[in-house]
Amino acid sequence: MKLSAYRIATNQLRTTRILSVKTESPTVKTFTFKDKVCARAKPGQFLMLWIPGVDEIPLSVLDANEDGAVSVAVKKVGEATQALQNKKVGEIIGLRGPFGNSFTLKRGRILMVGGGTGIAPLLFLTKKLASKAPRLVFVIGAKTKEELLFIDKLEEVRSKGNLVATTEDGSYGVKCLATTPLESLLAKERFDMIYTCGPEQMMRKVLDLTEKHEIALEASLERLMRCAIGLCGSCVVGKYRVCRDGPVFTASQLKEVKSEFGILKRNFDGRKILLE
Amino acid sequence: MLASGILGCSAETLKSIVKGGTGAVVTKSVGIKPREGYANPTIVQTNCGLINAMGLPNPGIDEFVKEIREAKTALNVPLIVSVYGFAAEEYAKVTKKAINAGADAVELNVSCPHVKETGSEIGQNPKILTEVVEKVKAVIDKPVFVKLSPNVTSIAEIADAAVKAGADAITAINTVKAMAIDTETTMPILSNKIGGLSGSAIKPIAVRCVYEICEQVKVPIIGCGGVTNWRDAVEFLLAGASAVQIGTAVALKGPNVFKAVNQGIDAYLKRKGFGSVDEIVGLSHRN
Numbered sequence: 001m002k003l004s005a006y007r008i009a010t011n012q013l014r015t016t017r018i019l020s021v022k023t024e025s026p027t028v029k030t031f032t033f034k035d036k037v038c039a040r041a042k043p044g045q046f047l048m049l050w051i052p053g054v055d056e057i058p059l060s061v062l063d064a065n066e067d068g069a070v071s072v073a074v075k076k077v078g079e080a081t082q083a084l085q086n087k088k089v090g091e092i093i094g095l096r097g098p099f100g101n102s103f104t105l106k107r108g109r110i111l112m113v114g115g116g117t118g119i120a121p122l123l124f125l126t127k128k129l130a131s132k133a134p135r136l137v138f139v140i141g142a143k144t145k146e147e148l149l150f151i152d153k154l155e156e157v158r159s160k161g162n163l164v165a166t167t168e169d170g171s172y173g174v175k176c177l178a179t180t181p182l183e184s185l186l187a188k189e190r191f192d193m194i195y196t197c198g199p200e201q202m203m204r205k206v207l208d209l210t211e212k213h214e215i216a217l218e219a220s221l222e223r224l225m226r227c228a229i230g231l232c233g234s235c236v237v238g239k240y241r242v243c244r245d246g247p248v249f250t251a252s253q254l255k256e257v258k259s260e261f262g263i264l265k266r267n268f269d270g271r272k273i274l275l276e
Numbered sequence: 277m278l279a280s281g282i283l284g285c286s287a288e289t290l291k292s293i294v295k296g297g298t299g300a301v302v303t304k305s306v307g308i309k310p311r312e313g314y315a316n317p318t319i320v321q322t323n324c325g326l327i328n329a330m331g332l333p334n335p336g337i338d339e340f341v342k343e344i345r346e347a348k349t350a351l352n353v354p355l356i357v358s359v360y361g362f363a364a365e366e367y368a369k370v371t372k373k374a375i376n377a378g379a380d381a382v383e384l385n386v387s388c389p390h391v392k393e394t395g396s397e398i399g400q401n402p403k404i405l406t407e408v409v410e411k412v413k414a415v416i417d418k419p420v421f422v423k424l425s426p427n428v429t430s431i432a433e434i435a436d437a438a439v440k441a442g443a444d445a446i447t448a449i450n451t452v453k454a455m456a457i458d459t460e461t462t463m464p465i466l467s468n469k470i471g472g473l474s475g476s477a478i479k480p481i482a483v484r485c486v487y488e489i490c491e492q493v494k495v496p497i498i499g500c501g502g503v504t505n506w507r508d509a510v511e512f513l514l515a516g517a518s519a520v521q522i523g524t525a526v527a528l529k530g531p532n533v534f535k536a537v538n539q540g541i542d543a544y545l546k547r548k549g550f551g552s553v554d555e556i557v558g559l560s561h562r563n
Contacts, residue, residue: 012321015460048316052461056316092461096321227319231282231527232330233304239288268312270285270304271335 042102050094055080108192115198141178204262279523296531325475348378387425387450409441490516506540
């Protein structure tokens with residue numbers, strides 16, 4: 001608890017300049033900047049990025065290096081992300097964080113299931129795990145080939161045989177949802193841990209499968225965030241605050257919030273609404 | 277007890293706060309209609325506390341009654357619903373619905389520093405405040421607390437008006453009007469520019485307010501503002517508060533801050549030879 005008090009008192013908004021911008025897909029750009037505090041982020045943690053005069057949004061850390069460079073992947077989903085994507089190298093942004101817990105670094109046979117920009121924290125996790133895991137299988141999915149992110153980077157980490165790519169329109173890899181290959185994969189191979197991040201309905205399906213096959217699971221959730229320090233209640237899922245108790249949750253925690261996980265979220269006025 | 281605005285929007289989160297040892301909970305402020313609140317940034321972490329301008333996001337009372345009913349069955353401590361409105365009639369309507377759904381009391385938010393035409397704009401004007409309290413008292417029999425703003429010339433006068441209009445208790449204080457500007461972009465950080473400061477920085481202001489109110493009115497006072505440990509709580513009791521609320525410190529220390537404060541007060545009473553909390557309420561006024 002002392003640590004959290006320290007973290008909050010010392011985690012004030014600071015500004016930094018954008019060092020580089022890379023276009024990853026028609027809707028996703030990666031931004032890199034220097035920040036000593038966020039450079040200590042662990043896989044799964046998020047930061048709050050201030051777009052001055054526009055908004056402040058939660059973003060999962062894509063990469064954090066000892067030299068202080070931090071990257072985030074930003075998908076165009078609304079006004080704030082559009083404004084951020086318009087920013088050029090050298091422009092100022094604000095940062096708070098890193099916040100939340102992180103994925104545990106499990107040694108063993110690992111399966112990663114990532115959808116859309118959900119691949120970002122898994123890629124970061126893979127970098128930390130690659131040397132420890134005797135086996136690492138990646139299942140990734142997106143709507144189209146163009147939106148299948150970081151596929152080049154994943155192939156760097158592991159040989160192609162361990163990577164299953166899916167697209168909804170069949171423009172790359174197998175034409176199906178990311179969850180489709182899991183059933184047969186889990187039937188023929190035993191994994192010690194599944195890490196997942198992506199659309200919540202996808203993660204809900206993964207949870208149901210892990211229950212059936214009795215495999216440990218950690219899933220990273222996304223919710224509307226305001227304070228990011230566990231006070232305002234904007235991001236609650238059942239009894240859990242995604243910003244403080246999460247964003248990474250275990251299968252047993254997710255089972256406790258089954259009436260909401262993969263089904264509902266809270267909107268700006270706090271009412272529960274169905275996930276899109 | 278838990279101060280308003282902290283995780284008070286769902287029965288389940290209130291349940292985890294109660295596990296931390298709070299003696300009562302106050303919900304997030306609720307109004308007659310749903311409200312989305314302001315765009316981010318809605319909070320600034322400073323080295324002396326938090327500045328927030330959430331903008332009163334809430335699902336509206338008609339939706340919120342579900343949470344009140346669920347909280348009432350799930351919680352074994354009194355449930356106080358915080359109510360805001362843009363007119364006296366709105367306060368009365370929301371209060372009635374909240375009490376009918378099972379609330380044990382209401383706390384009128386007449387002190388939010390960052391939303392126009394409600395909050396402190398009501399709590400700074402004794403005439404309007406009187407009308408609000410009277411209209412609310414007319415529709416219910418349960419206790420009505422009035423939470424006051426420190427952003428006034430004389431908080432004692434305002435408290436006096438609230439009590440004369442029928443307030444059963446005074447909560448003091450809400451956040452102190454504040455602002456933060458980023459030096460690099462030269463821009464105000466909060467999207468609303470102005471917000472309310474909470475946390476340790478405002479404790480001395482809150483203690484002074486409680487002390488002044490205690491000199492003026494006879495109803496119980498609930499101290500609020502920067503309570504982080506037992507010593508802070510005792511300070512409020514000595515100033516004249518019969519109870520204290522904790523908000524910001526829940527972020528710093530987690531829900532168990534309530535247990536720690538309660539244990540600390542008990543140890544203090546024992547060490548000083550007091551039989552109960554009642555014996556120290558307002559004690560500083562005798563010295």
